[in-house]
Amino acid sequence: MAPAASILSIEDLSIAYDRDKYAVKNVTATVRKNAITAIMGPSGCGKTTLLRAINRMHELYPNISTEGKIKLYGDNIYEMPTIELRRKIGMVFQRPNPFPTMSIYENVIAGYKLNGIHLKRSERDEIVETTLRDVTLWDEVKNALHKKGTFLSGGQQQRLCVARALAFKPEIILLDEPTSALDPVSTAKIEDLLVELKQHYTIILVTHNMSQAARISDNSMFMYLGELIEYEDTKTMFTNPKDPRTEGYLTGKFG
């Protein structure tokens, strides 16, 4: 598959825990810009590992070894300073994790604060408002900006975490099962939000929820035991899977 405008290319990537325990095996794929790419597969197949390799968060684990390359606009991310890379590739986690010591306002600009980037008052206000509007949280919190982010509901907290990742204007946003801890209404809001956001950002989403992938993603990867089995236009994958394992997973035979 050769996407029209690609932003990221994964080239023969293999990742092992404890040297020989491969969690990702020889994955090669290009990710399309301004699209939502879903990563699916049964539990333990390496989705999280692959996702975290894209902003090198997987390097936090001890004894990890990485072979192959990932290129962002042609530059190998494994040769970039991690700090710079992570500003370009933001991340949202499975459970909402706003900083409990910071207010909603501070959480949004946490990336700037934690990196010691000084902003003028007006710039900060501007970033906080536009970002919170982008994640459709502004109307709900505009009168409580200086309260702690942990007082919000789970869904609101997760949107705050998306805002925190967006405030830096990254190229790509990685999300690891961002709605698995949320109720259906909050889930629907996040899904709408992601569809909205893809106009300006590239989104890579790990999901266990096949209908979620079908609803919002443009392309889908199916992984199995660390291998990328199938990578397709989402419609094609769901209507006409090529590999029997993909078909088995999609029809609920395993996973």
Add this chain to the structure above:
Amino acid sequence: MDSSILQKRKAMIATTHFGVRSFKSRLFFSIVLLFALITISIVFLIIGTLVVKGYHQINWSFFTQVAPDTFDAMMANASGKIIPGGILNGITGTLLLVGLASVIAIPFGIVIGIYLYENATKRYAGVIRDISDVLQGVPSIVVGLIVYLWVVVDITKGYSVLAGSVALAIMMLPLIIRSTEESMKMVPTTLKEAAIALGTPYYKVILRVLIPSSFSGLITGVLLAVSRVLGETAPLLLTTLGNSSVNWNLAKPVSAVPLLIWQFYNDPNMVNLIWSSSLFLMGFVLLLNILSKWIAAKKSIQ
């Protein structure tokens, strides 16, 4: 279920003496209750004795004047008055000693605690953890002796605040190391990851996320370490000796509340001052304990 097993069960239930069993459990419960009551009453007896014996010596001058000399105390005793003077030299000395000890022990303890948390499984960390445990077990008089050799003899050439503080700091260190590591462990890893995913440099993750998120735990640990050394007497006898007046010079000897209690105990004319001084010390420790409990409780509500 197999019918023979069922039969056996029924037979077993029939032969169990419920009366005996509930008697045993009631006996056990009574013993536990008794032990608990004894423990509680010891605490109340200590506080009660100190209050009853010490309260009449506590007045304004108790906090604003230095300890009297034995002659004044004798005169007061003879005429049935309360002993004049107070324990200002002890209070200021204790604050100075514990303050300086904290200034030394807190940064060390927190840095090492964070190191242990960050490298939990590394071998060096295990060694440091063991050494810290050993340090915690070193008798305080031995700490005093060592500091006498290192600081009193070699550095300040005489008993000094510095020496006393170093001794107290050594005793606080393992407590702070342990409590720092434990409270760092309470911070969810996802917060650390959130900061790292924003491109935050490592030292800022620690300074701006880990430390603020575990702040109440750190404070609690420090307060408990302080209250632990507040009453230390033996190491201070060997390092800072005592002083009959208020002293702020770090190279000179200083008094401390527990040192005064020891002096009062050794002077028949001053015996009455033991109780008020002990009451003060006890109150101080109790206050720190309540404060740390309150901080910990406030955190858990969040």
